Amino acid sequence: MIARLALALTFLSLQPAWAASRIYSIDSKASSVQAHVGKTGIGSFAGHEHQILAPALQGDVNADFDDLPKSTVELLVNARAMTVSEEGEPKGDAPKVQQAMRGPNVLNVARFPLIRFRSREVSGKKLSDTSYELRVQGDLSLHGMVKPIVVPLKVDLQGDTLTADGKLTVKQSEFGIKPTTAAGGLVQVEDEVPLTFRIVARASR
Numbered sequence: 001m002i003a004r005l006a007l008a009l010t011f012l013s014l015q016p017a018w019a020a021s022r023i024y025s026i027d028s029k030a031s032s033v034q035a036h037v038g039k040t041g042i043g044s045f046a047g048h049e050h051q052i053l054a055p056a057l058q059g060d061v062n063a064d065f066d067d068l069p070k071s072t073v074e075l076l077v078n079a080r081a082m083t084v085s086e087e088g089e090p091k092g093d094a095p096k097v098q099q100a101m102r103g104p105n106v107l108n109v110a111r112f113p114l115i116r117f118r119s120r121e122v123s124g125k126k127l128s129d130t131s132y133e134l135r136v137q138g139d140l141s142l143h144g145m146v147k148p149i150v151v152p153l154k155v156d157l158q159g160d161t162l163t164a165d166g167k168l169t170v171k172q173s174e175f176g177i178k179p180t181t182a183a184g185g186l187v188q189v190e191d192e193v194p195l196t197f198r199i200v201a202r203a204s205r
Contacts, residue, residue, distance in 0.1 A: 021062060021063065021064040021066075021067075021070065021071075022062075022063055022064075022203050023060055023061070023062050023063075023203070023204050024060065024061040024062075024063060024162045024201035024202060024203050024204065025059075025060055025201060025202055025204045026057050026058060026059045026060065026061070026075065026199060026200070026201045027200045027201060027202055028055070028056060028057045028058060030200035031057045031197075031198060031199045031200045031201075032053065032054070032055060032057075032197065032198055033053075033054040033057065033077065033195060033196075033197040034051060034052065034053055034054070034195070034196050034197070035051070035052040035054070035193050035194070035195050036049065036050075036051060036052075036193065036194050036196075037049060037050040037051075037052060037189055037190070037193055049088065050084055050085070050088075050089070050097055051084070051085035051087060051088065052082055052083070052084060052085070052101065053082065053083050053084075053085055054077045054078075054081070054082045054115075055081060055083070056077065056078035056080075056081035056082075057075065057076070057077055057199070058075075058076040058078075059073070059074045059075040059076050060073075060074055060201075060204075061073050061162060061164075061199075061201050063162060065126070065132065065157075068122050068123055068124055068134070069121065069122060069123065071119075071122040072119050072122070073117070073118070073119040073122070073136055073138065074116070074117070074118050074119070075116070075117040075118075075199070076114055076115070076116050077114070077115040077116075078113065078114065079102070079107050079109040079112065079113055079114060079115050080102065080109045080113050082098075082101065082102070082107070082109075083098055084097045084098040084101060100180065105178070105180065106177060106180065107143060107177070108143065108144075111144070112142075112143050112144050114141075115140075115141065115142050116140070116141040117138055117139070117140050117141075117149075117151070118138050118139050118141075119136050119137065119138035120137050120138050120139065120148075121136075121137040121138075122134060122135075122136050122137075123135050123137075124153075130156060130157045130158065131154070131155065131156050131157070132153075132154075132155040132157075133152075133153070133154055133155075134152070134153040134154075134155055134164075135150060135151075135152055135153075136150070136151040136152075136153055137149075137150050137151075138151065140170070140175075142170070142175045143175045143176050143177055144176065145174075145175045145176050147174055147175065149168065149170070150168075151166055151168055152166055152167070152168070153165070153166045154166065160202055160203035161200065161201070161202055161203075162199075162200070162201045162202075162203070163198065163199070163200050163201075164197075164198070164199040164201075165197070165198050165199075166196075166197055167194065167195065167196050167197075168194075168195050169192050169193065169194050169195065170192070170193050170195060171191050171192055171193075172189075172191050172192075172193060173191050179191050
C-alpha cells in the first residue's frame with residue numbers, strides 16, 4: 001500500500017507544472033510593448049518616424065493549456081508612462097513628441113490614463129511540450145473606445161515563467177484618434193500603427 005502511494009506521488013511530481021490551470025502575473029520590468037509610428041504624405045521625406053515604448057504593464061494570465069478556451073488574459077498599460085525613444089529623433093525632439101502624444105489631440109492621458117485588453121476567446125495549437133501558438137480574441141479599450149481585436153501569440157513555458165511574443169496593427173482612427181499632421185498637412189502620421197510586444201509572466205500559484 002505504501003509502495004503504491006509512493007509510486008503515485010512520484011508519477012504526479014513528474015507531470016508538467018502547467019498541466020492544469022495556473023495564474024501568471026505579468027512582470028512589468030521584463031515585459032515591453034513597442035509601437036512604430038510611421039509617416040505619409042507628399043512631404044514625408046522631411047518628417048520623422050517615432051518609436052513609442054510602453055514599459056508600465058500590469059495584468060494576469062489564467063492559462064489552461066489542457067483546455068485553451070478556459071484561458072483568460074487581462075493586460076493594462078499606463079498611458080501616462082508611455083515614452084518616445086530618443087533613437088532616430090533629432091536632438092531635443094523626443095520630449096516634444098512625447099508631450100504631444102500624451103496630450104488632448106492624441107492619447108489624452110489626463111482623461112484616459114489606462115489602455116486595457118481583455119480576452120473573450122483563446123484558441124490555438126501545441127507546438128511542443130513547452131510552446132504554443134495561440135489566437136486571442138478580445139476587446140481593446142483605448143482613448144475611451146472599445147473595439148474587438150485579434151492577437152496572435154507565440155507562447156513559451158519555462159518552469160514558472162510564461163513568455164508571449166506577438167505583433168499586430170492598430171488603426172488610430174478606429175479609436176477616435178485623428179493622425180497628426182505637420183508642414184501644412186504635407187506630412188502626416190500614418191493611421192496604422194504596428195505593435196510588437198513581449199509579455200513575461202510569473203506563476204503566482
